[in-house]
Amino acid sequence: MKVINETIKLHTKGNPDLINITDKVAGLLEGSKLKKGLVTVFVIGSTASLTTFEYEPGLIQDVQEFYEKIIPQNKHYHHDATWGDANGFSHLRSSLQGSSLSIPFDEGRLLLGTWQQVVLAEFDNRPRDRKIVVQIIGE
Amino acid sequence: MKVINETIKLHTKGNPDLINITDKVAGLLEGSKLKKGLVTVFVIGSTASLTTFEYEPGLIQDVQEFYEKIIPQNKHYHHDATWGDANGFSHLRSSLQGSSLSIPFDEGRLLLGTWQQVVLAEFDNRPRDRKIVVQIIGE
Amino acid sequence: MKVINETIKLHTKGNPDLINITDKVAGLLEGSKLKKGLVTVFVIGSTASLTTFEYEPGLIQDVQEFYEKIIPQNKHYHHDATWGDANGFSHLRSSLQGSSLSIPFDEGRLLLGTWQQVVLAEFDNRPRDRKIVVQIIGE
Numbered sequence: 001m002k003v004i005n006e007t008i009k010l011h012t013k014g015n016p017d018l019i020n021i022t023d024k025v026a027g028l029l030e031g032s033k034l035k036k037g038l039v040t041v042f043v044i045g046s047t048a049s050l051t052t053f054e055y056e057p058g059l060i061q062d063v064q065e066f067y068e069k070i071i072p073q074n075k076h077y078h079h080d081a082t083w084g085d086a087n088g089f090s091h092l093r094s095s096l097q098g099s100s101l102s103i104p105f106d107e108g109r110l111l112l113g114t115w116q117q118v119v120l121a122e123f124d125n126r127p128r129d130r131k132i133v134v135q136i137i138g139e
Numbered sequence: 140m141k142v143i144n145e146t147i148k149l150h151t152k153g154n155p156d157l158i159n160i161t162d163k164v165a166g167l168l169e170g171s172k173l174k175k176g177l178v179t180v181f182v183i184g185s186t187a188s189l190t191t192f193e194y195e196p197g198l199i200q201d202v203q204e205f206y207e208k209i210i211p212q213n214k215h216y217h218h219d220a221t222w223g224d225a226n227g228f229s230h231l232r233s234s235l236q237g238s239s240l241s242i243p244f245d246e247g248r249l250l251l252g253t254w255q256q257v258v259l260a261e262f263d264n265r266p267r268d269r270k271i272v273v274q275i276i277g278e
Numbered sequence: 279m280k281v282i283n284e285t286i287k288l289h290t291k292g293n294p295d296l297i298n299i300t301d302k303v304a305g306l307l308e309g310s311k312l313k314k315g316l317v318t319v320f321v322i323g324s325t326a327s328l329t330t331f332e333y334e335p336g337l338i339q340d341v342q343e344f345y346e347k348i349i350p351q352n353k354h355y356h357h358d359a360t361w362g363d364a365n366g367f368s369h370l371r372s373s374l375q376g377s378s379l380s381i382p383f384d385e386g387r388l389l390l391g392t393w394q395q396v397v398l399a400e401f402d403n404r405p406r407d408r409k410i411v412v413q414i415i416g417e
Contacts, residue, residue, distance in 0.1 A: 003315050003417055005314060037142050037276070040380050042389060044394070046393045046394045054230055058216070058218040058220055058221040059216075062231055070209065071344065077337075078336035079337040091332055094330075098329070101239065103181065104181050111181060113184040139142060175281050177415060192324055195360050198356065198366065201370055236374070240376075242378070255324045255377070278281055
């Protein structure tokens with residue numbers, strides 16, 4: 001059993017940027033030469049999240065509209081008064097959706113479905129440089 | 140330390156089928172003979188999820204009504220236009236709720252609460268054959 | 279590779295108590311002497327959750343108001359009829375938000391952002407004694 005920590009660095013456009021990182025994660029797994037184990041994908045920071053969905057234009061728009069419905073951008077949040085940066089909605093969305101994904105792998109391949117992509121959700125209200133940890137534990 | 144990948148296969152009835160798989164997961168853990176470590180439960184596909192709740196009829200109905208409230212079935216989603224299969228709501232629910240659970244175990248037993256069951260949530264709008272990966276890492 | 283199971287015990291005030299447990303988790307990691315691996319934080323029970331957010335008074339209030347908006351306390355839930363304990367909302371919030379967090383660590387430190395705290399969300403409608411499993415897998 002080994003543990004390997006890798007990092008994906010991304011420049012995002014700010015909310016509501018949804019970026020498919022499946023190939024990057026799969027590439028790091030392939031480079032590790034490990035065959036069976038667990039990949040943990042973790043985004044550092046409190047205004048972004050990770051999720052999985054079928055990455056196609058219609059659903060991308062549906063996901064964006066869903067977040068806008070349950071946690072609207074143009075609303076006052078108490079957090080906005082703390083720092084004056086108007087991204088309270090970004091923090092709430094990130095807290096709800098979560099910072100990590102756990103994906104088993106076998107025979108060197110992520111056990112994802114064909115239509116199940118790994119997506120970074122950028123919720124912050126400005127472009128950001130993101131660091132995403134890809135941790136591979138296995139043998 | 141060892142890593143073991145097992146699979147649970149289930150036939151579901153389609154949305155809003157909520158299936159208690161706690162005993163199946165616990166049985167696979169028992170079969171592994173491992174005593175201390177981490178179980179990751181992961182559903183392959185983009186229209187189902189895993190969650191935990193007290194599996195009793197009242198709460199089952201509450202969970203179903205909650206999903207119907209925040210992501211209604213009878214609404215048009217952009218995804219529906221992509222494939223014409225009218226299951227945009229299924230994808231959105233799955234992306235929100237998530238594909239995996241992480242459950243520590245000790246002395247060969249899952250560290251769940253008495254009223255904390257592992258539940259597969261089938262969100263797709265038709266019956267499906269599901270594969271759920273149960274990965275056991277430990278010693 | 280080793281696996282270590284530790285427990286944090288907390289007394290909560292009942293909903294909507296949000297408790298920052300980052301230092302406790304980091305302290306257990308430091309005590310383990312492990313340098314690289316995965317921390318899984320898991321709350322036992324079906325009426326609490328774990329999440330991450332910037333732990334400051336404005337956002338604490340935003341998170342509380344968000345849960346009250348999507349899963350209101352003063353509404354009848356079917357679960358309430360089952361046990362007569364009026365905490366159906368607590369169970370629904372817990373099922374949505376989730377019971378666990380997965381956090382990679384390296385050089386003996388959790389790979390959290392500066393404003394990304396580990397928070398126990400107590401949703402139950404009365405004070406509770408909580409047990410939170412902190413599992414450290416690594417080398």
